[in-house]
Amino acid sequence: MICRQYTLSGMVQGVGFRPFVHGLATSLQLNGWVKNNNGRVSVLVEGDANAVATFEEKLISEAPPLAKPSIRDRLDTSAHNLKSFLILNSEKKTELQASGDIHLPADLYCCPDCQAELLRESDPRYQYAFINCTQCGPRYTIINSLPYDRPATTMHTFPLCSRCNSEYHDEKNRRYHAEPIACPDCGPQIRYLSSLEGEQSGPLNAACLAIRGGQVVAVKGIGGFHLVCDASNESAINWLRQKKPRPEKPLAVMLQPETVASYVVASEQHIQELNSSERPVVLCPRKKYAPLPSNIAPNLNELGVLYPYSPLHFMLMKNLKRPLIVTSANISGEPVLTDSNDVLQQLAHVVDGVLDHNRPILRPADDSVVQIQNNKAHTIRIGRGKAPLELSSPFIMPEGKTLLATGAQSKNTLCLAFDNRLVVSPHIADMESLRSLAVFEQVSKDFSQLYQRDINCIAHDAHPDYTSSRWATRQAKTNEALSSKAIWHHHAHASSLYAQTASSNLKVTENIIAFTWDGVGLGEDGGLWGGEALVGRPGHWQRAIHFKPFKLPGGDRVAREPWRIADSLRLHCGMHAQSVDPLLNSMWQQNLNSPLSTAAGRLLDGCAALLDICKSTSYEGQAPMELSVLAENCDTEKHIDMPIINNEVIWLGLVKWLVKKEHDKTFASRVVLNTFARSLVKQALRLHHSTGIKTVGISGGVFQNRLLVECIGRLLAKHNLKLHHPQEIPVNDGGLCIGQAIEALAACLGNPSD
Ligand SMILES: [Zn+2]
Numbered sequence: 001m002i003c004r005q006y007t008l009s010g011m012v013q014g015v016g017f018r019p020f021v022h023g024l025a026t027s028l029q030l031n032g033w034v035k036n037n038n039g040r041v042s043v044l045v046e047g048d049a050n051a052v053a054t055f056e057e058k059l060i061s062e063a064p065p066l067a068k069p070s071i072r073d074r075l076d077t078s079a080h081n082l083k084s085f086l087i088l089n090s091e092k093k094t095e096l097q098a099s100g101d102i103h104l105p106a107d108l109y110c111c112p113d114c115q116a117e118l119l120r121e122s123d124p125r126y127q128y129a130f131i132n133c134t135q136c137g138p139r140y141t142i143i144n145s146l147p148y149d150r151p152a153t154t155m156h157t158f159p160l161c162s163r164c165n166s167e168y169h170d171e172k173n174r175r176y177h178a179e180p181i182a183c184p185d186c187g188p189q190i191r192y193l194s195s196l197e198g199e200q201s202g203p204l205n206a207a208c209l210a211i212r213g214g215q216v217v218a219v220k221g222i223g224g225f226h227l228v229c230d231a232s233n234e235s236a237i238n239w240l241r242q243k244k245p246r247p248e249k250p251l252a253v254m255l256q257p258e259t260v261a262s263y264v265v266a267s268e269q270h271i272q273e274l275n276s277s278e279r280p281v282v283l284c285p286r287k288k289y290a291p292l293p294s295n296i297a298p299n300l301n302e303l304g305v306l307y308p309y310s311p312l313h314f315m316l317m318k319n320l321k322r323p324l325i326v327t328s329a330n331i332s333g334e335p336v337l338t339d340s341n342d343v344l345q346q347l348a349h350v351v352d353g354v355l356d357h358n359r360p361i362l363r364p365a366d367d368s369v370v371q372i373q374n375n376k377a378h379t380i381r382i383g384r385g386k387a388p389l390e391l392s393s394p395f396i397m398p399e400g401k402t403l404l405a406t407g408a409q410s411k412n413t414l415c416l417a418f419d420n421r422l423v424v425s426p427h428i429a430d431m432e433s434l435r436s437l438a439v440f441e442q443v444s445k446d447f448s449q450l451y452q453r454d455i456n457c458i459a460h461d462a463h464p465d466y467t468s469s470r471w472a473t474r475q476a477k478t479n480e481a482l483s484s485k486a487i488w489h490h491h492a493h494a495s496s497l498y499a500q501t502a503s504s505n506l507k508v509t510e511n512i513i514a515f516t517w518d519g520v521g522l523g524e525d526g527g528l529w530g531g532e533a534l535v536g537r538p539g540h541w542q543r544a545i546h547f548k549p550f551k552l553p554g555g556d557r558v559a560r561e562p563w564r565i566a567d568s569l570r571l572h573c574g575m576h577a578q579s580v581d582p583l584l585n586s587m588w589q590q591n592l593n594s595p596l597s598t599a600a601g602r603l604l605d606g607c608a609a610l611l612d613i614c615k616s617t618s619y620e621g622q623a624p625m626e627l628s629v630l631a632e633n634c635d636t637e638k639h640i641d642m643p644i645i646n647n648e649v650i651w652l653g654l655v656k657w658l659v660k661k662e663h664d665k666t667f668a669s670r671v672v673l674n675t676f677a678r679s680l681v682k683q684a685l686r687l688h689h690s691t692g693i694k695t696v697g698i699s700g701g702v703f704q705n706r707l708l709v710e711c712i713g714r715l716l717a718k719h720n721l722k723l724h725h726p727q728e729i730p731v732n733d734g735g736l737c738i739g740q741a742i743e744a745l746a747a748c749l750g751n752p753s754d
């Protein structure tokens with residue numbers, strides 16, 4: 001007989017790992033124990049030597065699907081002569097303190113076993129909205145502190161009934177140590193509050209009745225409230241749009257998996273993503289003549305689709321038997337609301353009722369969003385199911401040191417860096433409002449506490465007026481133990497390409513050509529960059545080529561009024577402005593509130609406005625998105641050459657061609673995208689010839705454009721250049737914090753982990 005103790009690290013808590021260890025040990029007739037140990041799991045087994053060897057092998061090879069264990073160390077000890085195998089209480093802060101190993105599990109969609117029980121009339125949890133097991137249920141949004149045990153979650157106020165209690169303690173039950181276990185007798189409950197008539201009995205039916213009747217209902221989910229209405233009801237959607245207000249930005253649609261083919265043309269990758277346990281919103285090509293009103297995604301040819309994931313969704317979908325609009329309940333740009341009182345106060349003008357429940361949400365998590373480009377799934381928003389996102393850093397932090405990267409002004413996320421880990425929060429919000437800042441502060445504090453890290457350094461965008469930059473500077477001023485480091489926006493974009501992920505493992509010593517195309521960020525020379533080709537690696541970026549700068553008359557206003565850019569481009573070409581605003585011309589001539597920019601995103605906006613496709617916008621990216629929809633209907637290879645003179649890409653020829661309007665908008669739109677793709681490849685080739693570098697990275701919001709990126713991919717391949725486009729990291733500002741962390745580490749450390 002031998003006795004051996006293991007320490008396991010990795011994703012081992014909140015994923016049914018201890019019950020699995022228990023089952024495995026008892027099946028091999030081994031005695032001993034398993035316990036959570038401050039982020040790690042400790043196991044002791046004693047018994048036959050062969051059985052212990054089998055145990056060790058299966059511990060990894062047969063671990064539950066969501067667990068990612070690795071054996072940290074093993075130690076043979078003298079026999080304890082134990083009589084059984086037990087799950088012991090968690091240990092916190094032992095001498096083996098291993099805070100570096102803490103893993104916070106993401107929220108998990110309702111698993112097939114629980115779905116079956118949910119819909120089985122004879123089951124005690126029939127139609128119970130809080131059904132869960134060791135393989136599913138909320139995690140990130142309910143965990144107060146680690147180790148992950150029920151008293152440390154928002155479920156601690158619901159004492160277990162005798163049935164739940166015996167399931168929780170029954171090793172053979174699939175709810176053995178399922179921390180959020182609950183049933184109708186002891187767990188949380190739903191309620192329905194009608195705006196006009198107050199609380200209604202039969203909450204699920206009351207909510208369904210309202211939705212069926214064309215009303216908008218706020219439904220409390222896993223990471224926050226959704227606004228829900230009938231997706232086949234055009235006037236309900238119109239009402240939601242008018243009231244929210246959200247005039248044109250596309251809305252996501254929840255579909256039953258078996259109906260998806262009626263609405264979208266979903267490839268294997270689309271279906272795989274829709275079915276993944278993260279259950280993200282997946283952008284899918286909309287089917288022609290799909291039986292859905294066009295005001296779901298005006299002027300676009302894609303639909304954001306998601307499958308039901310919480311038990312409540314499954315019940316709503318089963319009851320209503322129709323596609324549903326499911327969109328975050330928030331004030332535009334702010335974090336999703338998590339409390340019914342806030343919904344009733346802030347969205348009273350939108351909602352006709354609230355389907356609420358009394359399981360608190362500790363911190364918000366919006367739905368994740370995924371798109372397919374070049375037949376690969378790319379995350380464009382990190383959210384519920386994916387967050388916290390774990391990446392490996394190419395740099396190892398000195399022991400005990402922790403860095404917080406505070407992200408961008410829009411699509412803010414934050415990243416905690418320690419050891420070789422990068423832990424990324426879900427999408428928080430655009431940072432303009434007080435509530436955004438409050439949630440940002442809460443998440444940064446929670447991350448620091450949950451992962452048991454004291455922050456020593458804060459990395460932030462170099463733009464001094466970003467909310468997160470001001471916050472970082474304030475923190476450093478009031479706390480002597482903290483330093484802060486400003487990171488150039490586009491350096492951060494480029495460095496985000498170096499996070500180590502399943503799809504991507506660039507060596508930090510390798511130089512690349514990085515295109516950072518977006519809709520403006522502060523550049524090293526004080527200008528508004530966004531159309532740069534950088535060469536180098538983290539800590540060593542050189543601006544090599546950029547678009548010829550152009551004026552943005554009206555400053556920030558151009559983002560919503562692309563016609564201003566169109567006029568500016570005309571004026572740069574020596575033509576007259578066509579503007580309705582007589583001030584624009586003098587503003588431009590006298591350089592009043594007309595900063596220079598090289599941003600590719602703004603240039604594309606200008607092209608869309610020159611073609612009269614989109615002269616003013618109500619959401620970010622609208623102009624190039626609408627341009628792409630037209631371009632998709634034309635397969636011409638025509639493009640306008642943009643010469644590179646003194647490292648500047650000269651776009652005047654394109655503008656002059658567009659102004660002539662010799663072709664229809666569809667053809668011209670395709671030419672615009674071809675021109676940008678060809679220009680990128682031309683720049684890449686020039687830099688390849690001068691440096692020998694073959695890897696071409698892309699980062700920045702412009703590269704959310706599927707058609708553009710697919711065109712770039714084809715052209716680069718033709719020239720034997722390698723496109724580097726990590727799948728897990730949003731190309732938009734949602735991935736900026738990752739690059740800020742890597743860039744700051746490169747500057748401070750410069751010692752690659754390999
Ligand atoms: Zn389950």
Ligand SMILES: [Zn+2]
Pocket residue numbers: 160161162163164165182183184185186187
């Ligand atoms: Zn119960």
